[in-house]
Amino acid sequence: MTSVMFDEIIHFIKDTYGHNHSIDLHSPVFIGNEKKYLNECIESTFVSSIGKFVDLFESEILKITGATNAIAVINGTMGLFAALKVLNVDQNCEVITQALTFVATANAIFSTGAQPIFVDVDSSTLGMSPSSLEEFLSKNVIVKNNTSFNKETGKKIAACVPMHTLGHPCQIDIIKEICNRYKIYLVEDAAESLGSYYNGKHTGTFGTIGIFSFNGNKVATTGGGGIIVTNDDDLAKKIKHVTKTAKLKHEWEFFHDELGYNFRMPNINAAIGLAQLENIPVFLKKKRYLAEKYRRFFYNLKVPFIVEPKNALSNYWLNAIILPDKKTRDDFLQYSYANGVRCRPLWELMFKLPMYEKCQKTNMDISNYLQERIVNLPSGVLF
Numbered sequence: 001m002t003s004v005m006f007d008e009i010i011h012f013i014k015d016t017y018g019h020n021h022s023i024d025l026h027s028p029v030f031i032g033n034e035k036k037y038l039n040e041c042i043e044s045t046f047v048s049s050i051g052k053f054v055d056l057f058e059s060e061i062l063k064i065t066g067a068t069n070a071i072a073v074i075n076g077t078m079g080l081f082a083a084l085k086v087l088n089v090d091q092n093c094e095v096i097t098q099a100l101t102f103v104a105t106a107n108a109i110f111s112t113g114a115q116p117i118f119v120d121v122d123s124s125t126l127g128m129s130p131s132s133l134e135e136f137l138s139k140n141v142i143v144k145n146n147t148s149f150n151k152e153t154g155k156k157i158a159a160c161v162p163m164h165t166l167g168h169p170c171q172i173d174i175i176k177e178i179c180n181r182y183k184i185y186l187v188e189d190a191a192e193s194l195g196s197y198y199n200g201k202h203t204g205t206f207g208t209i210g211i212f213s214f215n216g217n218k219v220a221t222t223g224g225g226g227i228i229v230t231n232d233d234d235l236a237k238k239i240k241h242v243t244k245t246a247k248l249k250h251e252w253e254f255f256h257d258e259l260g261y262n263f264r265m266p267n268i269n270a271a272i273g274l275a276q277l278e279n280i281p282v283f284l285k286k287k288r289y290l291a292e293k294y295r296r297f298f299y300n301l302k303v304p305f306i307v308e309p310k311n312a313l314s315n316y317w318l319n320a321i322i323l324p325d326k327k328t329r330d331d332f333l334q335y336s337y338a339n340g341v342r343c344r345p346l347w348e349l350m351f352k353l354p355m356y357e358k359c360q361k362t363n364m365d366i367s368n369y370l371q372e373r374i375v376n377l378p379s380g381v382l383f
């Protein structure tokens, strides 16, 4: 790739965004009722964790995802942590996830006391590779009394956390079948995939529990926030309980019957979130339009552009291209930053971070290949 091509790409992005100042990876847009609902919140004085916007926000998520329970929390990371806690994941457990993910996935696992195990990703989805998962389990696991144990460490493999990378659904049906066979809980890190479907079913609703993030860079934001979804009513009750300090209901007494957390989403964040969700169909439509525009442009340039996987409808959270090698990627990132366009690489692979260096892992050919070459392009909604 030549610097002329770099220049062509940067010009295309600037033309697309219609301005010449700095362009971020994914800026939020506030075009709906955000200010109105925020004002309502302030006037009502219900700015904290009780208030009508939290309930309305949760109801809206149920409509979008088709899940039967939704619990709004302070962020996606703590949502994932709470999900694992209610499934009794602790220091006696191990949890499988993919090496190519944002650090929050591994951090949520590690914060429970469990050790993460990393498997490779699939080149067609960028998400967890079912064959890598199957290979790891068939070689390393023994199933006793309906529980999978790691032959090497003797620890229970309690859960598997695939992630829908950049909003593209992974092969969640096959992963679910494998988890069922090995008696492992499936918990979906759907932080990036609000509005993404696999075989017509919303991501985050295949597993026992799923989580979404509403950080400022996501398809819809609450400022900071997350939501936990589950179709299991008992688990939903437990999640609500532990994320609300485990306080027993009483008009004035403070009795907490176990270790709980203050993970509740404040009403003020839910107010922004509700306004954002009202516009989610428009956001998703515009994101698909942008992805198609990028796809055509990169097709002509003969640069591989990542498209939604088979049987999936992606929210195209972050558009991405694959450059020929790491040097080209680094040169391109340098060029784009120098020209005010904040393209980004993928996250460093989890087993390369100091706290996860010693974790068990599979062959990582695909994760290594993709991590060195992928560049994320500005993907914020355009109006």
Ligand SMILES: Cc1ncc(COP(=O)(O)O)c(C=O)c1O
Residues within 6 Å of the ligand: 074, 075, 076, 077, 078, 101, 102, 104, 105, 163, 189, 191, 192, 212, 213, 214, 215, 224, 225, 226
């Ligand atoms: C894959 C993944 N998991 C978890 C999170 C954590 O979400 P939050 O930032 O809301 O804690 C994020 C994003 O931020 C993410 O991209």
